[in-house]
Amino acid sequence: MGTFYKKGEGRFGAEGSFQHIRKLLPRLFNDICRTYDDRPDLILASWPEIIGPTFSPMTQPLSFYQGILTIKVKNSTLYSLLSQHEKNRLLKNLREKFPRTEIKTIHFRLG
Numbered sequence: 001m002g003t004f005y006k007k008g009e010g011r012f013g014a015e016g017s018f019q020h021i022r023k024l025l026p027r028l029f030n031d032i033c034r035t036y037d038d039r040p041d042l043i044l045a046s047w048p049e050i051i052g053p054t055f056s057p058m059t060q061p062l063s064f065y066q067g068i069l070t071i072k073v074k075n076s077t078l079y080s081l082l083s084q085h086e087k088n089r090l091l092k093n094l095r096e097k098f099p100r101t102e103i104k105t106i107h108f109r110l111g
Helices: 014-037 040-051 076-097
Strands: 059-065 068-073 105-110
Touching: 040 059, 040 068, 040 076, 068 076, 076 105
Parallel strands: 068 105
Antiparallel strands: 059 068
């Protein structure tokens, strides 16, 4: 016959397991969030979604370092449009998508 545990008794009692999970979940969630925040590749990967399907093929995310996102732009007209008119909107969208990551600015480069 197997061992019988009453509720709240022993290492595997229902109450004990629930309390253990209750203490573990917030720490696990924070670890997951921290891992997500420490991944600049996710910011680069999200660029096509941030800029949209029209301009995505004409741009390429190059790097995200110390809060600066660097984007390569294929022509001077688009460079001018993005740097002068769309930069604030793009920064706002990035900051909303990654609220726990400091995004200082976007640098556009012709290339």
